[in-house]
Amino acid sequence: xxxxxxxxxxxxxxxKTEVKDIFPAAKWQKAQRLYxxxxxxxxxxxxxxxxxxPKMISGAPQFTSLRSAVSIPGATxxxxxxxxxxxxxxxxxxxxxxxxxMLVNYSPKADPAVxxxxxxxxxxxVRSVQPIVIGxxxxxxxAKNNQHWQIIRKK
Numbered sequence: 455x456x457x458x459x460x461x462x463x464x465x466x467x468x469x470k471t472e473v474k475d476i477f478p479a480a481k482w483q484k485a486q487r488l489y490x491x492x493x494x495x496x497x498x499x500x501x502x503x504x505x506x507x508p509k510m511i512s513g514a515p516q517f518t519s520l521r522s523a524v525s526i527p528g529a530t531x532x533x534x535x536x537x538x539x540x541x542x543x544x545x546x547x548x549x550x551x552x553x554x555x556m557l558v559n560y561s562p563k564a565d566p567a568v569x570x571x572x573x574x575x576x577x578x579x580v581r582s583v584q585p586i587v588i589g590x591x592x593x594x595x596x597a598k599n600n601q602h603w604q605i606i607r608k609k
Contacts, residue, residue, distance in 0.1 A: 495520050497534070499560060511536075511558055513568045518553030524583045524594060526608070531561040535571060537580035537596065553580075555606070574606050 458476070462468040473482065495515045498506040521538035538553045555571030579599035586593050586605075593607040 497558070497560065497566065499532075509560060509566050511566050511568060514552055514570070515556055515558065515568060517550070519550045520553065521579070521581055522583045524585055526557065526592075531559055533557055533559050535583065535594065537576060537583055539577075539579045541579055541599075551577075571606070571608065573608065576604065576606065578604070 458468070462471065477485070494510045495518075497509050497511065499509055500506050515536060519538045519540045520536050521540075523534045523536045526533040526535055534557070536553070536556050536558055538550075540550045543549050553576075555574075555576035557569045557571055559567040559569075576596065578596075578601045580596050581599050582597040584595050584597075586595055588605070588607070591607060593605055596604040596606065598604065
């Protein structure tokens with residue numbers, strides 16, 4: 455909120471402030487309150503008939519923001535290439551840059567298994583990934599925020 459950036463020049467001052475000092479009491483009393491209690495990067499697997507079961511992704515994917523994914527053909531079960539990152543530092547979130555390409559294997563009865571995408575390092579804020587075929591081999595085009603596109607292929 456722009457007004458808060460002007461009022462609180464330093465993150466330390468913002469951190470010490472209580473809600474009552476930011477919003478007038480009348481507005482705070484009328485405010486709709488929403489609560490969040492699940493922050494893990496999670497995939498919801500459809501078991502049929504709109505029955506979605508949450509599968510928490512453990513390990514490295516919890517240290518970044520996942521922004522895009524694509525299914526990898528030929529894998530057993532479901533395998534997703536998941537990408538993301540968020541570099542725009544701000545007081546509320548901070549930099550999240552641990553996602554350099556993760557392959558996550560899903561099966562109905564097991565927890566997701568995470569492995570790193572081998573063969574190249576995927577950096578930057580990936581916002582979209584699309585499958586393409588180059589020379590008869592599967593590849594992927596990555597669209598990144600404020601960067602050049604990257605083309606990758608699994609070995």
